[in-house]
Amino acid sequence: MPQEQPSSGTQSATPRLKLSGITKIYPSVVANDNIDLTVMPGEIHAVLGENGAGKSTLMKMIYGVVKPDAGEMMWQGQKVTIANPAHARELGIGMVFQHFSLFETLTVVDNVALSLPGKQDLRALSERIRQVSDKYGLPVDPRRIVHSLSVGERQRVEIIRCLLQTPKLLIMDEPTSVLTPQAVRKLFETLRQLASEGCSILYISHKLDEIQELCDTATVLRGGKVSGHCVPSKESPKSMARLMIGKDLPVCEHTQAKEGGEVLLKLAGLSHASDDPFGIDLQDLHLEVHSGEIVGIAGVSGNGQQELLYAVSGEECLSERFPVQICGTQAGRMSPGRRRRLGLCFVPEERLGRGAVPSMSLAENVILTAAKRRRLVRRSLIDFKAARAFAAECIERYSVKAGGVFAQARSLSGGNLQKFIVGREIMQDPKMLVVAQPTWGVDVGAAAFIRQSIIDLRNRGCAVLVISEELDELFEMCDRIAVIAKGRLSPTKRAAETNVEEIGVWMSGIWPGVDATMDQARVQA
Numbered sequence: 001m002p003q004e005q006p007s008s009g010t011q012s013a014t015p016r017l018k019l020s021g022i023t024k025i026y027p028s029v030v031a032n033d034n035i036d037l038t039v040m041p042g043e044i045h046a047v048l049g050e051n052g053a054g055k056s057t058l059m060k061m062i063y064g065v066v067k068p069d070a071g072e073m074m075w076q077g078q079k080v081t082i083a084n085p086a087h088a089r090e091l092g093i094g095m096v097f098q099h100f101s102l103f104e105t106l107t108v109v110d111n112v113a114l115s116l117p118g119k120q121d122l123r124a125l126s127e128r129i130r131q132v133s134d135k136y137g138l139p140v141d142p143r144r145i146v147h148s149l150s151v152g153e154r155q156r157v158e159i160i161r162c163l164l165q166t167p168k169l170l171i172m173d174e175p176t177s178v179l180t181p182q183a184v185r186k187l188f189e190t191l192r193q194l195a196s197e198g199c200s201i202l203y204i205s206h207k208l209d210e211i212q213e214l215c216d217t218a219t220v221l222r223g224g225k226v227s228g229h230c231v232p233s234k235e236s237p238k239s240m241a242r243l244m245i246g247k248d249l250p251v252c253e254h255t256q257a258k259e260g261g262e263v264l265l266k267l268a269g270l271s272h273a274s275d276d277p278f279g280i281d282l283q284d285l286h287l288e289v290h291s292g293e294i295v296g297i298a299g300v301s302g303n304g305q306q307e308l309l310y311a312v313s314g315e316e317c318l319s320e321r322f323p324v325q326i327c328g329t330q331a332g333r334m335s336p337g338r339r340r341r342l343g344l345c346f347v348p349e350e351r352l353g354r355g356a357v358p359s360m361s362l363a364e365n366v367i368l369t370a371a372k373r374r375r376l377v378r379r380s381l382i383d384f385k386a387a388r389a390f391a392a393e394c395i396e397r398y399s400v401k402a403g404g405v406f407a408q409a410r411s412l413s414g415g416n417l418q419k420f421i422v423g424r425e426i427m428q429d430p431k432m433l434v435v436a437q438p439t440w441g442v443d444v445g446a447a448a449f450i451r452q453s454i455i456d457l458r459n460r461g462c463a464v465l466v467i468s469e470e471l472d473e474l475f476e477m478c479d480r481i482a483v484i485a486k487g488r489l490s491p492t493k494r495a496a497e498t499n500v501e502e503i504g505v506w507m508s509g510i511w512p513g514v515d516a517t518m519d520q521a522r523v524q525a
Contacts (some may be wrong), residue, residue: 014077016041016200022071028403031057033224044201046211049221050443051415052401059171063095064088092168096158098414104147112161137186148276151349152301171202174441206443208237245445252452257479261290264432264463266325280304280487294464296478304487313346314339343431355421358410363391373428398423414441436467485509
């Protein structure tokens with residue numbers, strides 16, 4: 001492994017950013033240990049590493065969210081101490097967070113205005129947002145309230161907010177985790193254009209094919225330390241994975257599902273009007289998921305995935321019982337708790353807030369969903385010893401890097417929290433598992449482990465519904481795939497009998513058996 005950072009042919013001899021000996025120590029872990037990093041003007045520089053390797057902590061120190069315990073930071077040749085994010089933005093540093101930093105009760109334009117200096121004309125700013133979103137292929141309505149947006153749409157808001165700041169250094173932490181392939185292509189064009197204009201980009205992603213395609217250089221972190229450097233274009237995803245995790249990537253073992261299993265989830269003409277004026281109405285959805293199979297739902301973010309999840313999980317109760325049937329019971333009017341008692345477990349797309357309570361410990365968070373199925377409550381009293389044991393087992397089995405069962409959920413890296421939430425639900429041995437974005441922000445090794453765990457659950461007879469915007473993930477895991485577009489659901493097709501190109505066409509709302517002209521107009525509206 002080379003120990004010198006390779007030349008990237010960038011524009012100036014003076015680094016845009018230079019870190020020397022940066023160290024950050026928390027009570028339970030050394031997050032960063034003597035980190036050196038140099039980023040040149042116009043360079044797209046990747047930072048690679050497993051979940052918990054220290055990537056996000058390092059980026060937060062550059063952005064002023066966290067202060068280093070030791071080390072020196074040079075900005076355009078001058079020593080600097082970044083006091084806070086506002087100071088970072090004044091210097092010309094912008095950041096797209098993996099965990100979104102948006103006020104949920106405010107509109108998109110209000111959130112963007114808060115990140116810009118001075119008092120903003122909201123009408124003019126709304127027009128700028130529309131122009132930037134159109135230019136870069138990141139559609140978003142400035143009038144929408146953030147809590148009504150899907151995860152993918154919130155990601156777009158974060159990116160647009162940064163682009164409006166015209167940064168000299170743009171930090172992107174998992175920016176494509178919930179973007180469609182078309183949006184990723186458009187984003188890459190944008191980043192290359194920014195780099196050609198002199199903007200430096202620090203890029204964190206677990207998608208190694210993206211790193212290989214986009215980035216000039218890469219710094220690899222392992223266990224909080226710099227373990228090496230590479231030129232991604234001269235590496236393969238497999239060789240970069242070995243640099244990250246020290247071994248070859250595991251490969252999912254997926255055999256064909258047996259036919260004829262019991263129907264454990266049935267959507268029988270599910271229609272539901274969204275309460276949100278900007279939401280998507282579900283229109284006559286029909287679907288069956290059998291025991292021992294995984295059915296995947298693909299689609300562009302904001303086409304009804306969130307509304308479908310709410311209808312199936314019980315967060316949105318229906319006026320009728322029959323449109324949602326779980327384990328043979330009409331469940332449309334049932335609460336989430338009653339659906340869980342039927343055998344449903346659920347992994348939402350939002351980790352913090354819906355998947356886990358940020359301020360509660362991991363032991364407390366397991367009680368929220370596993371109390372009944374794991375008997376963590378006895379005679380109306382919480383068995384905290386059993387809850388701690390369950391949380392400890394989940395941490396060990398899913399290799400969650402955390403400061404023990406008493407660590408707050410917000411203290412975990414995004415990928416480690418995702419592993420914990422997925423593990424918590426799988427370990428309850430559900431009859432029916434619904435999971436959204438199962439490997440969002442998870443490193444390549446952990447992603448393969450999570451996918452294999454879901455496949456193993458299927459092999460034990462569980463019915464699994466996966467909603468994901470990563471088509472490669474769906475083809476790796478699923479037995480059948482359908483597409484949701486503008487609240488309508490396509491027929492399912494066996495994964496072995498279709499391909500990414502066909503599913504991509506279906507994502508535009510055109511599939512066999514629909515009026516193509518009418519449907520295309522509806523999708524574009």
